[in-house]
Structures are given as C-alpha cells and as structure tokens.
Amino acid sequence: MDLVAQAKKNAGHRAADMVKDGIIVGLGTGSTVFFAMERLGERIKTEGLSILGVPTSHQTAMRAEEYGIPLTTLSLHPVLDIAIDGADQVTPSKQMIKGRGAAHLREKIVADAAKQFVVVIDSAKEVPVLDAAVPIEILPFAYGSVCKKLVELGGEPVMRNGVKKDGPVISDNGNYIFDCAFGKVDDPALLESAINSIPGVLENGVFAKMTEKTIVIVGKSA
Incomplete structure (x- = not known):
C-alpha cells in the first residue's frame, strides 16, 4: 500500500472507530470513506457492532453490502447520528469542496441530516484557500x-x-x-x-x- 493509501486508511479507520453501537450512520462516497466502511465491517463481525447505514450512492450501497453493513433510508431515519465522508479540498476553517465522485447532492443531503459530520482526508487535501473546480x-x-x-x-x-x-x-x-x-x-x-x-x-x-x-x-x- 502506497503512502497516500495508507494515510486514507488511517483516517477512515479512525472515523469508523468513532461510531457507537446502535446508531444511524451516513456513508459517503469515495476511497477514504470505503476504508471507514471496511473497518465498520470488521467491527460488525468481531465486536457485534449494530448500526444502520444510509448510503450516498449506488457504489456505496454495493460496497456496504460487500462489507456486511445493513442499510436503511432517510425516509425511515430522517435524522442521522453521524455522517462520514471525504473531501477534495478542506480549509483550516473546515469549509470544503466535494464532488469528485459526482455524489455531492446526496452527500450534502446526508451531511445536513446528520448531527455530526466527520470528514476523512489525507494531508494533500488541506489547502489555505479553496481553488478547485x-x-x-x-x-x-x-x-x-x-x-x-x-x-x-x-x-x-x-x-x-x-x-x-x-x-x-x-x-x-x-x-x-x-x-x-x-x-x-x-x-x-x-x-x-x-x-x-x-x-x-x-x-x-x-x-x-x-x-x-x-x-x-x-x-x-x-
């Protein structure tokens, strides 16, 4: 695993370890979030962690199925406890640009519905000023x-x-x-x-x- 992938895995696993038993989790789209989902799948198998996920894309829903994460919908759970997602650029004030995976509409809806929004990135995504497309x-x-x-x-x-x-x-x-x-x-x-x-x-x-x-x-x- 290269250094960037290792950094993404580190961030994703740290976010997944914040998830508590019995909560509803918004699941973003992208490589760093998939590391978080991988860790959530491990915790479900080894710890008996009980959660429900709300996916932000078809790709995330398929990945959740692969990792054994049970899914639900915003219709059934309009308020989420936490949402985990990545970003393309993030400033020190925590403003960001997202959407490289073309899922930003659903990602913003899910983030808005969550009580806590956890963004997982590698250090290359930190910028002083947003300037990406x-x-x-x-x-x-x-x-x-x-x-x-x-x-x-x-x-x-x-x-x-x-x-x-x-x-x-x-x-x-x-x-x-x-x-x-x-x-x-x-x-x-x-x-x-x-x-x-x-x-x-x-x-x-x-x-x-x-x-x-x-x-x-x-x-x-x-």
Whole structure:
C-alpha cells in the first residue's frame, strides 16, 4: 500500500472507530470513506457492532453490502447520528469542496441530516484557500441556461465526460455533472448560495455552512 493509501486508511479507520453501537450512520462516497466502511465491517463481525447505514450512492450501497453493513433510508431515519465522508479540498476553517465522485447532492443531503459530520482526508487535501473546480449537478433540460449564468458569476463550466463510456457523466439522480472553475474562492458560503440560486442547479460541491458540526480527520501515512 502506497503512502497516500495508507494515510486514507488511517483516517477512515479512525472515523469508523468513532461510531457507537446502535446508531444511524451516513456513508459517503469515495476511497477514504470505503476504508471507514471496511473497518465498520470488521467491527460488525468481531465486536457485534449494530448500526444502520444510509448510503450516498449506488457504489456505496454495493460496497456496504460487500462489507456486511445493513442499510436503511432517510425516509425511515430522517435524522442521522453521524455522517462520514471525504473531501477534495478542506480549509483550516473546515469549509470544503466535494464532488469528485459526482455524489455531492446526496452527500450534502446526508451531511445536513446528520448531527455530526466527520470528514476523512489525507494531508494533500488541506489547502489555505479553496481553488478547485466546483462540481455542480444540473438538470439536463436546463444546462444551457445554467452555464450562461455560471459564466456571468465568473465561472468556467465544463461538462464532465465519462472515462470508460462516451458522453457525459450521469449522476445517480439522472442529471449532468459540470465542473466549474472560479479560481480562488474568497467567500465559499456566498459562492455556494449564488450557484444554488440558479434555476436548474440541483446542488454544488461547496460545503461552507456545516462547519460547526464538522470534524476533520487527517490521516497519516505512518
């Protein structure tokens, strides 16, 4: 295992060890979260840990099944005890950009429903200022008008295309994903609200309004 993977595993396992018996856990999408799920599966088998998970993507649901983590829904459990997720960039003030896995709409819903939001990253994801392209989930019908508005906001929207398929990436919700560069983001909360105010935008990957309940775990490679 390389050093980055070891750091991700360290962070994921530390988050999983925070999970208490009998609680409802939001399960994010991505490699670092999957290490947390791996550890949760181990605890279920060895400790008899009893939890229910709410997955943020089809991929996470399949991985949970593989690890033996029983699942539930937000309809049955609209308030979660904890949500564990990764991030693409995180500032010292715990504002972040997420969405490289195109699951940020469901991830933000799950994080909002959770009493505590635990974000697991390796040290490369720590930045002084957010400057990554912002993933945006857009209703296909509206992508032309939305992109025009994003340009007016100072962004450079680019449709995300599939790697092992031709054409655009389609989210689990059936929508397009655009990555929109804004350069350095001086006011993440303002940008988050401005993007979401555009009709046709379902959600964007700036997470700037959950800092009070957010805990960031930075994994180490040793």
